Amino acid sequence: MSQATLTGQVQGVLDGRWRTIRQQARTELQAGRFGPPREPLGMEAHRSRVSDQMSLLAATGHPGRGFPVEMGGSGDIGASVTAFEMLGHGDLSLLVKAGVQWGLFGGAVANLGTERHHPLVPRIISLDLPGCFAMTETGHGSDVQSLRTIATLDARTDELVIHTPTPDARKDYIGNAARDARMAAVFAQLVTGAGGHGVHCVLVPIRDEQGRPVPGVTITDCGAKAGLNGVDNGRLAFDQVRVPRTNLLGRYGDIDERGVYSSPIENETRRFFTMLGTLVRGRVSVAGGAGAATRTALALAVSYGNRRRQFTAPGSPDEVLLLDYRAHQRKLLPALATTYAVTLAHNDLVSSMHDVQSDPAAPEIAQRRLETRAAGLKVLATAHATATIQVCREACGGAGYLAANRLAALRADTDVFTTFEGDNTVLLQLVAKSLLTGYREAFGGLDNVGMVRFGARQLADALLERTAARTLLARLRDGTGRDDDLPLTSPDRQLRMFADREQHLLEGLVRRLRPAAAPDADAFAILNAAQDHLEATAVAHVDRVTLESFLSAVAGCTDDAARTLLGRVCALHALSTIERHRAWYLEHDRLTPARSKLVTELVNHLCQELRPQAQTLVDAFGIPAEWLWTEMLAGG
């Protein structure tokens, strides 16, 4: 088989279920129109460029894909996030700005609003109504349930009064707010005559048709950031701003014309997290954007390592290609293998999300599982992006530091991905907690108290009830540990080692948190002391789920050569992950010292074996050449 055919076969696997959309995006999203600026622009020029690109993007029809047909969209969720993801090969400012307009703002109106709000959706799709998503406040970012902005019903005038009571209740870091948005989806504590009902979302006009702030709304600019300077992040303060009562996005909690509040979900915390859950697409999209940026960076660094030479080999007149050095292979190839894993796991996540969100009858548990999976993969994809793009920069030396070679912007733009749409540290705790219970609502929300007061017996039961855990246990029963008879190179052995780590960490966590359930226990101290254990458990879980996606993609590949190649890449991913955690396997008697050293040898061996295919593996990302234009790869 020719190299081009092999590349095509591998690309087919990576492109996945929405390959047609990817192919369409490859031709439609030309670098000239949607690509990153060739050189850094000042902030204002960059914002203006991205705004113009937003209009071009609106004209392509892609933004409508994510909205239901009855609201004027085309109702293909998977296609929507896949097209969005492809923007991640270009200017990430455009990706984020598009995510704010169509994902967060549009998503809030579509998913939290009712039929009285849905007529706005076509105007949001067409960009006739630019908006923003005003959730984060200066004082509360991760703990959004404690937001302080207030929306008080004035029953006499049938209005909601939006107010910023303290400086730290100011809406902060709001994308699209500093320059373009005319309306904000404002999250605020809803108060009626009957009392407070927790955080809800209200549509508040913030600028008039001429782009001037409306009375009572103070808009300031967050100014320059480390990256993403094409996005106009701003701050919003409200001084008793009045909007019609009906501006409340009332799907999960509404106020009728008599001023009476009602909700289909009684528990306030559960209601809030149900609302948040509908916005899972944002988190999935961040993971997708991070993945695309990582693939771009690797395509640049591997191509550079394949043409840049330094130092002469003994007995040879030629200088050695960087990628022929083991140290260089070690930098790039395990990261490349894990990028394959993240890409394939992301494809599966998008597919699940599409199925769950396209099915009105999908059970709530499916939605909760989707949220856990999205949170976990968001952490993995964004942390991997930060680490890998950095390694790519370093692997390109000084060339990697020049703006003309793009790695600088990729690095700076993606840096905040580990923070926004859920801080990674907070998300890992959330994933671990959801693993502990299986059902988030069983302990009344995400707060630490509920979590640790939740009885240990219930924890253990919930654990056993989970289908995934049962499968694991069945698998594990037939042997793990150092005496495993399968070789380390066996995918089954690798998966068992991943599953075993997850299971053992999870069981240890249950035991460790049990004392917190005692009535006189210092629950915070116990939970806080276990934070690193929670993180390790969550990471082990995400690792296992990700490896399963990779293995299943390999198994499903019908082309022999592509399957063999992907199998090796999967082995490099699995073994380099085991190598990174080998201290754990040694400490828990899962690897002997000799086998642990063997893992490192196998990783080195796989690097050497895959080195000749490194270019094929980045070519199979299918990134159009014009999107990869850089000074360091031009000519030569």
Next chain:
Amino acid sequence: MSQATLTGQVQGVLDGRWRTIRQQARTELQAGRFGPPREPLGMEAHRSRVSDQMSLLAATGHPGRGFPVEMGGSGDIGASVTAFEMLGHGDLSLLVKAGVQWGLFGGAVANLGTERHHPLVPRIISLDLPGCFAMTETGHGSDVQSLRTIATLDARTDELVIHTPTPDARKDYIGNAARDARMAAVFAQLVTGAGGHGVHCVLVPIRDEQGRPVPGVTITDCGAKAGLNGVDNGRLAFDQVRVPRTNLLGRYGDIDERGVYSSPIENETRRFFTMLGTLVRGRVSVAGGAGAATRTALALAVSYGNRRRQFTAPGSPDEVLLLDYRAHQRKLLPALATTYAVTLAHNDLVSSMHDVQSDPAAPEIAQRRLETRAAGLKVLATAHATATIQVCREACGGAGYLAANRLAALRADTDVFTTFEGDNTVLLQLVAKSLLTGYREAFGGLDNVGMVRFGARQLADALLERTAARTLLARLRDGTGRDDDLPLTSPDRQLRMFADREQHLLEGLVRRLRPAAAPDADAFAILNAAQDHLEATAVAHVDRVTLESFLSAVAGCTDDAARTLLGRVCALHALSTIERHRAWYLEHDRLTPARSKLVTELVNHLCQELRPQAQTLVDAFGIPAEWLWTEMLAGG
């Protein structure tokens, strides 16, 4: 003792031998004049600002400290690099631009030139003669011995003809070249009628008094970079540019008026590395700048973690300070402890350099050791800076991403430190090789051939001859491994564990490279396959030397409270380093699984114990409050 007194005592230890200079810099280098811009400037405005700051800096008298009295300086090398290091709390563009002018360009003229060039030094100090250091070429950065620019003697006219023979021989990434330099210290292959003599340095005017490029010199701009945009990096191409023969900086190889070349060092490679060795100050200064930037970032992040609250603790109305979370302590406190280690090891390095370079009778071996130590610490300090400033950014969440909070610039500016003044990957190989032989010249330079052909027997002998190694062996003889009777908390035990790792890796390396000495061996393949082993050995060596510096600073501290506190910080540094390498200790039977887990427990315990002192520990960096002004710490 009051907290302020304790802070002062700890600061005294960190300030070290040149504390007076540090104190002077604290008052002289006011943030208003020398600090970073409050908001990002466009590239041209930033360059212009830094140029103006260079003039202000020249007026302070600091730049003269590093030059000998007989050349118009004040001849205090330690004071010079310490004052320079203090710039690392401000705008790193100024630090780098100053380093180019006075460290690299001035250093080349002073150290590679002869009395015919030294009259230029006062003009360099005063900035009357702005210059640049033109070593790196497009095609050769790490392998500078293979540079392709040519300096050919034209004996008829008594001139050297400087020429760029191919596009990749273009001088590239040259700081100060794009805008300000009027003269370049150009590294080129020197050719006379008698043949080639290897790389030498020649002074070449590149701009006239009006700042226009001189005929034959083409200057282009490298354009925007990820950071350091106040530094004007440029490219230089020479088209048969003629300069007087006497422009050759001839200390290590000169041409007389008859056109005859002579050198005090016969071996060409040794001569070149001797020249490079005189420039060690640049590498030391980069490590110092990285250290100062790291301390700045930690001072910001710890202060933020000490005032930012998120989520409510069960049973308490108050939200929890970020720094009270274990996950947050884990992010910042081990990094803080290692920052202490790096700072103290750097102080020792500066002190050694001062002593060696101030002593005309210092033996060559002392210079070689200094170079190895400088290379190793440059790697540790810059890699630690990249990782730690990133963690600080993440620990400050979205606030860390705003330009107004400085972490963005610190991160972007220091990113290239792992690459310039010696790529870290290349330097680690160099450190390992110098450990293998003790004497670099014994294998004729740094090339791979010489290195691996160098007989195994000689390697082993050289190893035993080294004083440091002998001390180690003596120490190690009385017990290491899992049966060590000292507790893990004992500094002696910790140091032995560091030394044992270094020693074992080094001995393994000798055995592993032995086959390469066989005449028919594929020396490149053997050395290449061992690159990760070389890196690990070098890291272990640097870790050990760094811990020794820390332990000796603790031992030398005369204040009880400060000594106790520093002892704990040192233990956290040592144990978190052991924790990071615990897989190695487990694989080599130096830790039982139970003890390995205990290491993690001890690290957690020390984090908790040091948490109340975290602010004291960053206050003791002695960074003036106005240098730490950021939006996120203002008010509140």
